[in-house]
Amino acid sequence: MAKDLLYYLIFPGFLFTALVGAIFSWIDRKVTAWVQFRKGPPFLQPFYDFFKLLLVKETILPARGSKMTFLFAPLLGLTGAALASMLILLPAIGTKPGFNGDIIVIFYILTIPSLTYIIGALAAGNPLASVGASREMKLIISYELTFLLILAAIIMKAGMTITIHEILAVQTDEGAFIGSISGILLFIAFVFCIQAKLGLVPFDMAEAETEINHGSFIEYSGQAYALIRLTRYMMLFILPAFLCTVLLGGLRTDGIHLLWTVLKTLGILLVLTLIRNTNPRVRIDQAMRFFFIWMNLLVIAAIILDYFNL
Amino acid sequence: MGFKDYCFRKSLWVFHFGGASCNNCDIEILDCLTPRYDIERFGMVLVGSIRHADVLLVNGSINQKDKIRLLELYSQAPKPILVVAIGACGCTGGIFAEGNTFAGPVDKIIPVDAYVPGCPPKPEAIIGGIVRLIEKTKKATRDEAT
Numbered sequence: 094m095a096k097d098l099l100y101y102l103i104f105p106g107f108l109f110t111a112l113v114g115a116i117f118s119w120i121d122r123k124v125t126a127w128v129q130f131r132k133g134p135p136f137l138q139p140f141y142d143f144f145k146l147l148l149v150k151e152t153i154l155p156a157r158g159s160k161m162t163f164l165f166a167p168l169l170g171l172t173g174a175a176l177a178s179m180l181i182l183l184p185a186i187g188t189k190p191g192f193n194g195d196i197i198v199i200f201y202i203l204t205i206p207s208l209t210y211i212i213g214a215l216a217a218g219n220p221l222a223s224v225g226a227s228r229e230m231k232l233i234i235s236y237e238l239t240f241l242l243i244l245a246a247i248i249m250k251a252g253m254t255i256t257i258h259e260i261l262a263v264q265t266d267e268g269a270f271i272g273s274i275s276g277i278l279l280f281i282a283f284v285f286c287i288q289a290k291l292g293l294v295p296f297d298m299a300e301a302e303t304e305i306n307h308g309s310f311i312e313y314s315g316q317a318y319a320l321i322r323l324t325r326y327m328m329l330f331i332l333p334a335f336l337c338t339v340l341l342g343g344l345r346t347d348g349i350h351l352l353w354t355v356l357k358t359l360g361i362l363l364v365l366t367l368i369r370n371t372n373p374r375v376r377i378d379q380a381m382r383f384f385f386i387w388m389n390l391l392v393i394a395a396i397i398l399d400y401f402n403l
Numbered sequence: 404m405g406f407k408d409y410c411f412r413k414s415l416w417v418f419h420f421g422g423a424s425c426n427n428c429d430i431e432i433l434d435c436l437t438p439r440y441d442i443e444r445f446g447m448v449l450v451g452s453i454r455h456a457d458v459l460l461v462n463g464s465i466n467q468k469d470k471i472r473l474l475e476l477y478s479q480a481p482k483p484i485l486v487v488a489i490g491a492c493g494c495t496g497g498i499f500a501e502g503n504t505f506a507g508p509v510d511k512i513i514p515v516d517a518y519v520p521g522c523p524p525k526p527e528a529i530i531g532g533i534v535r536l537i538e539k540t541k542k543a544t545r546d547e548a549t
Contacts, residue, residue: 122443126441126443129438130438131438131441131443131444132441132443132444133441133443133444134443134444134446135413135444135446137413138413138414138446140410141409141410141413141414141446142414142446144406144407144410145410145411145413145414145457148406148407148410149407149408149410149411149483150457150481150482150483151481151482151483152481153454153479153481302450302451303451306451306452307450307451307452307455310452310455311451311452311454312452312454313454313455314454314455314481315481318454318455
């Protein structure tokens with residue numbers, strides 16, 4: 094029991110993921126700055142931002158809105174992110190095998206942060222937040238089917254097992270899934286799903302700073318916004334880690350494999366950052382068409398290729 | 404106490420309010436975000452919502468209609484909030500000071516922490532103004548402590 098609590102709160106759950114996520118967020122900002130020929134923020138910037146919001150700023154509650162829901166939504170999102178990090182990382186780094194069917198549970202838990210953004214935005218009683226929430230909802234509807242199909246393809250590749258531990262074992266025996274044509278197609282679709290899940294630029298219409306002023310988060314300030322920032326830091330680490338686990342052969346931490354693990358996750362982060370810096374924001378209908386038609390077709394093609402063992 | 408203020412100084416998020424401006428100051432403020440000046444080095448980012456802001460930049464002459472909006476923005480901002488008046492119009496009213504729609508320079512409406520005069524001030528001057536502002540908050544906390 095005490096050990097489970099340790100897993101949840103410190104390693105590899107809440108604290109570890111938050112720290113690594115904050116560093117990932119700094120790398121994301123620094124690479125963005127380099128792409129734009131700037132110098133970029135100092136290394137501790139994500140921590141300064143978080144502690145400023147948490148300790149210094151005032152939290153304003155909406156006058157016309159549900160105050161309790163408004164405050165509890167970020168907390169729930171943080172809980173969901175910590176839970177997802179524990180469920181993904183424990184089997185991924187090989188500390189504990191996990192349970193039968195955990196990939197399905199992770200699929201549901203990964204939607205919790207996005208759902209809490211919607212709940213919090215709708216509780217804020219701000220029209221722009223409602224616009225942001227409705228866009229976030231449409232985005233979830235569009236990428237969730239693709240995400241589920243990707244997981245189905247991965248389960249098929251691993252020989253119909255629904256446990257991350259066994260998926261990793263199959264990859265250790267036969268090489269990572271990305272070493273095939275279908276694996277590469279799945280990787281591309283997965284990267285776009287991560288982009289939409291994180292709300293990074295081609296799919297950031299839910300918070301579009303220049304258009305609807307941070308959309309879903311417009312009314313958040315102080316501690317509540319600090320928790321949202323923390324959730325976003327954590328998601329920035331969890332989703333690349335999940336991609337590594339299911340397609341790139343896991344996150345092993347023994348010996349030289351630790352270096353590969355770090356390089357793999359950083360490589361995925363670099364891909365995400367470069368996509369975010371070289372693309373404009375798309376409209377919500379374009380995003381829906383992109384996922385519903387093109388990404389789903391891509392994943393179905395991958396499933397068919399996988400059927401012929403390509 | 405020191406840790407809190409240090410974090411606050413290191414991460415000032417800026418919200419830009421342009422009154423009845425001629426747009427020169429707005430352009431100079433945007434210049435601060437460009438690769439040449441890059442205020443993200445100091446942890447400053449331009450935010451779109453006043454709820455996230457730590458610094459309220461006000462430029463342009465404030466007329467009767469702007470006054471209502473400026474007061475509303477100031478009351479909506481989470482405290483502590485710092486206010487910087489930018490440009491001749493923001494500091495004193497400039498050439499609009501005697502106009503019949505003019506509602507007073509910024510410091511008659513809300514408390515101002517730093518002034519950056521000039522028509523328009525150079526980006527270096529704006530960054531210099533913000534550095535002065537940070538030094539002022541440092542000094543204020545030191546005075547409080549003693």
